[in-house]
Amino acid sequence: MIDTSRRWLRRNQTNFAVGVGVLGAGYVAGQYVLSKIVETRQRMNEDRVAKENLRRRFQQNQEDCTITVLALLPTATENVLDVLPVERITQDLQQKKAERLGRSAATLDNSSAIPSSGPSSVTDDDGRSLASFQTESYLHASQMVASTSIPGEAGPSRPTKSKAQLWNELKITSVTRAFTLLYTLSLLTLFTRIQLNLLGRRNYLASVVSMASHSPQDPTISLENLDDDNVEQSYGNDFETNRKFLTFSWWLLHRGWRDVLQKVEVAVKAVFGPLNPREDLPLEKFSALVLEVRRKVEGATAEERRSHKWLPYLLPPREQEELVLRESGMLKSPSKSQTVTIPSPPASPAAESPRSSFSSASLRRLLDETADLIDSPPFTKIFTLLLDTTFSHLTDREIRTEAYRLPDPSSMPRVQEVPDLDSSLAKAKLAAILAVVTKQAHAIGNGVPNTYAQAIENVKELEAFAAVIYSSHFEFEALGDARSEQLMTEPPMREKVWSEKQGAGMVGAATGVFEGVWGKVTGS
Numbered sequence: 015m016i017d018t019s020r021r022w023l024r025r026n027q028t029n030f031a032v033g034v035g036v037l038g039a040g041y042v043a044g045q046y047v048l049s050k051i052v053e054t055r056q057r058m059n060e061d062r063v064a065k066e067n068l069r070r071r072f073q074q075n076q077e078d079c080t081i082t083v084l085a086l087l088p089t090a091t092e093n094v095l096d097v098l099p100v101e102r103i104t105q106d107l108q109q110k111k112a113e114r115l116g117r118s119a120a121t122l123d124n125s126s127a128i129p130s131s132g133p134s135s136v137t138d139d140d141g142r143s144l145a146s147f148q149t150e151s152y153l154h155a156s157q158m159v160a161s162t163s164i165p166g167e168a169g170p171s172r173p174t175k176s177k178a179q180l181w182n183e184l185k186i187t188s189v190t191r192a193f194t195l196l197y198t199l200s201l202l203t204l205f206t207r208i209q210l211n212l213l214g215r216r217n218y219l220a221s222v223v224s225m226a227s228h229s230p231q232d233p234t235i236s237l238e239n240l241d242d243d244n245v246e247q248s249y250g251n252d253f254e255t256n257r258k259f260l261t262f263s264w265w266l267l268h269r270g271w272r273d274v275l276q277k278v279e280v281a282v283k284a285v286f287g288p289l290n291p292r293e294d295l296p297l298e299k300f301s302a303l304v305l306e307v308r309r310k311v312e313g314a315t316a317e318e319r320r321s322h323k324w325l326p327y328l329l330p331p332r333e334q335e336e337l338v339l340r341e342s343g344m345l346k347s348p349s350k351s352q353t354v355t356i357p358s359p360p361a362s363p364a365a366e367s368p369r370s371s372f373s374s375a376s377l378r379r380l381l382d383e384t385a386d387l388i389d390s391p392p393f394t395k396i397f398t399l400l401l402d403t404t405f406s407h408l409t410d411r412e413i414r415t416e417a418y419r420l421p422d423p424s425s426m427p428r429v430q431e432v433p434d435l436d437s438s439l440a441k442a443k444l445a446a447i448l449a450v451v452t453k454q455a456h457a458i459g460n461g462v463p464n465t466y467a468q469a470i471e472n473v474k475e476l477e478a479f480a481a482v483i484y485s486s487h488f489e490f491e492a493l494g495d496a497r498s499e500q501l502m503t504e505p506p507m508r509e510k511v512w513s514e515k516q517g518a519g520m521v522g523a524a525t526g527v528f529e530g531v532w533g534k535v536t537g538s
Contacts, residue, residue, distance in 0.1 A: 100184060208384055285306045287302065
């Protein structure tokens with residue numbers, strides 16, 4: 015029996031070996047497949063968590079942009095209201111009206127003649143126009159102080175102007191002020207989006223690299239690393255550099271808006287100058303006048319709008335960058351013997367610390383990338399969309415409802431059996447429109463809630479443009495050395511990056527490309 019079993023085993027030992035080998039190989043293959051399934055599941059979970067983290071960071075960054083714009087806008091508004099005092103002109107007109115009424119009362123006491131109906135109607139029109147300004151406009155605090163006179167004390171002498179001159183000045187000033195604030199709000203929104211999304215992208219990369227550079231099994235806690243291998247500093251997550259970069263919004267708030275005002279004022283004088291304040295204007299004609307002003311400011315054709323450079327309004331020239339840092343309090347004021355507009359000569363490399371030299375290089379790279387984004391075609395496209403939204407909100411909603419007494423189109427039902435009013439037949443006097451424009455200037459700059467900022471937030475392309483900034487150039491940020499700076503400053507490479515990220519038809523079909531990038535970034 016035993017011999018028979020041994021002979022059977024010898025005859026089938028090859029089969030047993032093959033069977034064991036097959037079972038072993040199957041076990042190994044099964045374990046391998048199981049490990050790959052577990053690894054894939056873990057990687058998918060990590061990707062989901064990372065994507066959700068990126069989405070949360072991005073959305074928080076956009077909320078920070080909105081809060082920052084609302085915090086900075088009153089500064090520019092204060093400057094614009096001081097330069098264009100519409101309320102003071104209104105007070106001068108009211109004073110002239112009071113003087114004219116006083117003279118008329120004295121004339122009536124000395125004469126029994128009945129005045130003609132013509133001058134009376136003109137006086138009534140002026141009274142109604144000034145009353146609309148008095149009830150629908152605000153009085154700025156500085157203008158209130160300036161207009162308050164102390165009995166017995168002579169105020170500052172101002173040149174005497176006729177009623178026609180005051181009305182013309184009121185017309186140009188009120189329209190210029192509102193339009194300047196719309197341009198300033200749109201520029202500030204775009205500039206803030208660029209700044210905070212550039213910093214948000216760099217901070218996100220710094221956090222990812224910092225987490226990847228430390229092993230999960232390492233229980234060591236590092237409080238601060240001031241060495242050269244600090245990955246957060248290497249990716250630009252430096253507090254002082256970020257502060258200096260953010261203070262460059264000072265240029266638009268204190269200098270750039272003046273250039274915008276001059277450009278807008280020239281266009282407003284050319285378009286609204288020949289109009290009479292007592293003239294009746296249909297809503298369509300007023301909208302056409304607003305569009306004509308925009309064409310003169312931005313450009314009449316798409317090519318003119320693309321060629322228009324908004325960079326000087328947002329960033330200073332290189333020789334005045336130190337001036338911005340000094341005026342914003344980031345640098346100490348120079349001595350009397352020094353000139354502010356000329357930067358001091360750089361220190362020798364031996365005397366300069368590695369951290370400060372890298373901070374300057376990092377700030378330089380941020381400013382250069384910001385300038386590239388401002389000069390890019392997508393910036394002009396998004397800026398035009400923001401202006402379309404804000405000017406439409408002013409004309410088609412506020413002026414339509416308050417000056418023309420027409421219903422708000424957004425609140426009207428899509429299908430109406432019998433229309434109550436025809437917008438093409440509605441007319442309003444230019445003086446009444448100017449009163450609404452004067453009121454809306456305060457709503458643009460200091461409105462709570464700011465409906466114009468809310469309208470801008472509803473522009474999907476703006477958020478998509480921010481997503482492009484937040485997600486692009488990751489490969490260049492990862493280099494983190496002089497080579498990355500060289501690549502980013504080479505014009506051929508910049509064109510290549512933009513062509514790869516946005517595509518050749520970005521200007522013509524920005525919406526579809528931006529929505530695709532937005533979906534890629536947020537995973538929606």
